Amino acid sequence: MDLPKEVPIYQIFIKKNEYKTLRDHMWSEDPVPAKLKASQKQYDIGVAYRGYHIRKLKKKSLRLTIHSPKLFLGAREYHLNAEYLDPSMIRSKLSFDFFKDIGNLAPAAEHILLKLNGSTIGVYLQLESVDDLFLKKRGLQPGQIFYASNDDANFSLITPENKIKHSLEAGYSLKVGLKEDFRYIRELIYKINTVPQSEFKNEISNLIDVNKFLLWLVGIVCTQNYDGFIQNYALYRSGESGLFEIIPWDYDATWGRDIHGKVMEYDYVPIQGYNTLISRLIDVPEFRQKYKSLLENILETKFNASYLEPHIFSLQSMIRPYILLDPFKSKDISSFDMETEYIIRFINNRRAYLKNHLVDLS
Structure with missing residues (x-):
């Protein structure tokens, strides 16, 4: 079978005893030694499983740490996401x-x-690690990076189970920075939840890049990542401006499907999204109108089927020959083939829903 050249082939070699260790300690974060062969080069790497519910499935996601040479394609760490529960493999x-x-x-x-x-x-999705090299590649100033590692990262003082949090930094893990840098997270969460509304606009503008947060809100509301409001994101705090930005992460449960690959109706997530920070931002008239303006523009220019269809079909056609080689996906190629129509239908329905509810932001 002739394969298009767009999809690289990676080969990982793990010794039998190390592979047994990996499988027997499924929840361990400690990588086992392995070799990676890609682009006609060989690398010493570490391999560990990653994710939560995906570890219980037949096709598991992996985290690769590069040991020697120190970097692979300009990074020291990559995530290989199985995308097992996404019928399209492109979400x-x-x-x-x-x-x-x-x-x-x-x-x-x-x-x-x-x-x-x-x-x-x-077939896997190679996902760039959000770390100091991520910042450097984009010409961004060094700073701290925190991962929202569980749903306690909901910008509230209370957990999703309505329990008082044991600490203000609950739900976050430090990716780049020092342990004492958690003080920035503590300040952020404290002020989000305690500053009076009359002072909130000025106070929050000194902590976060409001325009970029609102752009993220547009993105998550359009793609409808239900979990992404309280986890599945990273926070980057610029060492220069001292302002936080938010970076999306783990977005397979989007475009009309949930984390189990089941149907999520197009109107499941409201136009305002949800979490404590968003509620307080939207309560500021100037921020609410800014969000409305951004959303209106993107609904017209970017989030519509005619704009997104070419990219959707291009991704599908590029990986389809490789899906036929995937032992976990090849037997259900018909579902893969039909999923693009489902995604396009979701875009049309979601866009219509959001346009109809723009009045809610007035």
Whole structure:
């Protein structure tokens, strides 16, 4: 079978005993040693499973740490997402491309075909790690990066289960920075929840880049990532401006499907989104009108089927020959083929819903 050249082939080699360790300690964050062969070069790497519910599935996501040479394609760490529950295998890629297209920060994402010890284990999405090298590639100032590692990262003083948080930084892990830098997260969460509304506009403008947060809100509301409001994001605090930006992460549960791959109706997430920070931002008339203006513009120019269709079909046609080689996906190629129509139908319905509810932001 002739394969298009757009999708790279990666080969990982793990010794038998190390592979057994990886499988027997599924929840361990400690990587096992391995070799990566890609682009006619070989690298010493570490391999660990990543994610939460995906670890329980047959096709698991992986985290690669590069040891020698120190960098692979300009990074020291990559995430290989199985995208197992996404029938289209393109939702994350489509989401990150959409975020970048509307002017938001987002990790680079590219499909690959992965082989393990000589056997093909399927199509994966290679996802760039959001770290100091992520910032450097984009010419951004050094700063702190925090990952929203669970749903306690909801910008509130209370957990989603309505319990008082044990700490203001609950839900966050530090990716770049020092332990004492958690003080910035504590200040952010404290002020979001305690500053009087009369002072909120000025106070929050000294903590976050409001325009970029509103762009992120447009992106997540359009793609409808339900979990992304309280996790599945990173916070970058610029060392120069001292302002936070938000970066999307793990976007396979989007474009009309939930984390289990089941249908999520186009009107499930309201136009205002949800979390404590968004509620307070939208309560400021100037910010609410700014959000409305941004959303109106993107609904007309970027979030519509005629604009997105070419990219959707291009992604599908590019990876389809490789899906036929994926032992976990090839038997259900008909679902893969039909999923683009489902995504386009979601875009049309979601866009109509959002346009009809713009009045809610008046």
